[in-house]
Amino acid sequence: MSGSQQGGSQAGGNKYSEDNLRPVTIKQLLDFQENFPGAEPAIDGQPLSQVTFVGQVRDVKQQATNITYTIDDGTAEIDVKKWIDSEADGNVVIAPDAFVRVWGRLKAVGSKKHLSAQFIRQIEDYNEVSYHMLEVVYVHLYFTKGKQGGGAGAGGAGGGGESMFVDQGYGANDVAMGNTADGNSTLQAKLAMCSKNARTVGNFINTTPGGDEDGVNLHVIAKGTGLSHRDVLNASQELLDQGIIYTTSDEETWAVLLY
């Protein structure tokens, strides 16, 4: 849902606002599809800017202006160029077989890709490697399957499934009603930080007619979302604290704060 929206706004958008640091495997970096020649590199439909990965140093070549490491993360190998900064003394050469964390930008010279590293450091704790691999999958799922749904949240099993269904329903409504991508994605980004119930309530208020002005009453929300009054009150308090909604005609009627 958010993937397509961001993809759509990207054409005319300003690149710097989409700068990000994405955890990847080297295989993902080498496999990415180019939709047309000269297209921006993208993984899972998301434009790539900076990436980070972990791997083991297989080969080190020292040159006058840079150190080229061949890094293998168990999925593939790639060359990483670290330019030598003559003014810094942090130009320590990392030995083969060491585990390293790298971040930088993907560059392509002809058909050969390499990474221009901003930063490379040795990993002391192997668990960082495991952690990185799981983070890669988390980010992949985030972009391909949408935001973390109720099922993955802290909620009970039955309620989780139900809330996922409800979320999808509201998502579809957003698109159908033609809500602006900007306002909506800001809201979705904020809601992503909230609990499952708060997301459900926030989405419900947002998609209910009048939810952006007159507000929606507690009873309407409880009936529409199937949550108990107490759950709605707790969720609303959370949304109030986050500055996502505000009270309108009385203490139990809320509207979404739009930007």
Next chain:
Amino acid sequence: MASQPSPSGPRVTCAYLNQYVGKNVTVVGKVVQLLGEQATIDADGIITAFLNREAHLSANSGVQLIGKVNEDFSIRALSAIDLGPGVDYNLANAVVEVAHRFKPIFISEK
């Protein structure tokens, strides 16, 4: 453009060895026993590994083995790196499971 398979091979645990006979794999596990150049490694199951002389492992520490899977599911290690005592094996095993569920991200089929 398809990526070249990594020489270190996919991450596996004991349960996946039968899929990779004759191929290189990466195993993260705990060193249970060391007998000369033979080691017993626990990676969600017991694996026998034949080490080379350069390997410096210690019992009860973590190890990352890269090597070829033999017919009897033992591993001829090309490299064995000591990972120290602080390795979270459940986490490492979870990575193996996830890698096999999301093969396009992790595993190049030959």
